Amino acid sequence: MKLSIGRKLKMVLCWVALPIFAILGIFSVRYRKLTLDSLDCILRTVTLRKCSSGLDDKIRSDVTGTFLKFSPRTARFFYRNYKIISWILVIIFLWSFYAGSVGLYNYAKYGNCNGPQSDGFCIFDPLGQLGDEEAESIAMDLGVDKEIVKGCVFNHTSIEECEAHCQLGS
């Protein structure tokens, strides 16, 4: 069966569905089937074939049906703009995947997901602990032991506070 480019591109939601269903599939058999459907859909999409599981159609219909209960206008908007909404979700998914990967890399390298010398919130390090490399660099600047810096950051809210604390000789 010949498919239009639009039809092929419409199946993008499988990309978002796969990781979600894969995680849910750990706990429920129902999602394992959906995970396989998503995977099959992705494999077919990348080879420019029709997604035979109909997963996109199922998601589109089920979400439309749910909206229809509360707001027919929202349901109509979703049903008619499904393709663009799918693409927005895929872009958000890819962007968050990229941002997550960068954060993970930063955390592994610098002990902070926001990069070196940053004290912003890090999901991988909610208590604000420092990685070895960054702690060593701060310790060298302050002329104290690395472990003191790490312990200090753990007890204080920011690196600036910690620096001030260390400089006071605590």
Add this chain to the structure above:
Amino acid sequence: MIFGFNIEKIRKDFPVLEKGIIYFDNACMSLKPRQVTNKVLEYYENYPACSGRSAHKLARKVDMEVANARDEVRKLINAGSAAEIVFTRNTTEGINLIANAIGLEKGDEVIISDKEHNSNLIPWLKLEKEVGINLVVVESNEDNTFNLDNLKKSFGEKTRMVSVVQRSNLDGITNPIKEIVEIAHGNGALVLVDGAQSVPGMKINVRDLDVDFLAFSGHKMCGPTGTGVLYGKKELLEKMSQFIVGGETVVDSTYDSYKMEELPMKFEAGLQNYAGIIGLGEAARYLRKVGLGKIGKHETKLNKLMTELLADEEKVEIIGPKDAEKRGGIFSFNIKGMDPHHVSRILSTGSSIMTRSGAHCVHSWFNKKKIKGSVRASLYFYNTEEEVKKFVEEIKKIVQLA
């Protein structure tokens, strides 16, 4: 009291209806009343034994219950003898039994209509491929009704069988079986009727219709799943060879021969689905109690209401005649610009209305017409006017999505 029977009382027999669902997928599978499920449970709890083999009292009870069930089914279709009632798993098995045991040979012709369910198409196509029979397809009229003139023109010298559906699961049209039988018999052919949709909602009198065989399923007529019936005229069933053989189909055997059982056991191989058969008997009794004539009228009345309420919706395209009287309890339709599967899922998710979508196992017809499929709302005696109105309301909302 609506349409001559107490629908509120009837609905109390179906526990699933208390869950807030609207069930319009009756052509696929009917709901089961408590009387049937209780009867199935009764077998498992009180006499879960073999029938026709052991001599103990539990087995004798099963013998009696199975015999009662056979008689209930006989009464449902007004067959002459219980020996003419063969229990099967479903309509498909009944048709396969006939196709394989009637003794068709190379060059023999079988006539079917162009709206047959795969169950009444594939067995013949298989024989065409493997045995070399010729399959002749009779084209319907423009409005999907049966064309008797086309049937008359289809007979050849070697036509052995006419196998047609009585009520189509595609559009609900009832074929003129009596006329078809007269024409077929006049041409020396036997008639096998697929009664999967007709038996659950029509008064059937096999002796009056003079059909040679009638196959139908239990699960569409309030019976358990995995149950079905093949009716056949005794003299024909006796002449037929066996299909599946083994336990229960023989009275004696040696290493090089066996003596065939009598009817109907010669066609009921192996240990049977006794719980299902007993439940099926109860379902037949239940339907006769409700009244098959009343069931048919109720279905048609609801279908007329549905058709009238959606008549103004230009995007709703009905499959089959516009006149609901001709479509029994089936309202098969498409919404212009929408995939039938989408419509069906939206109905289910949005308002718990169960319908079927797709080709309804009549792929051949849809392929010929180049239509992807349809949404099918199929009504039964426990459905109400309120449910129809709710369905129409939801369809009107869905039409706006397209």
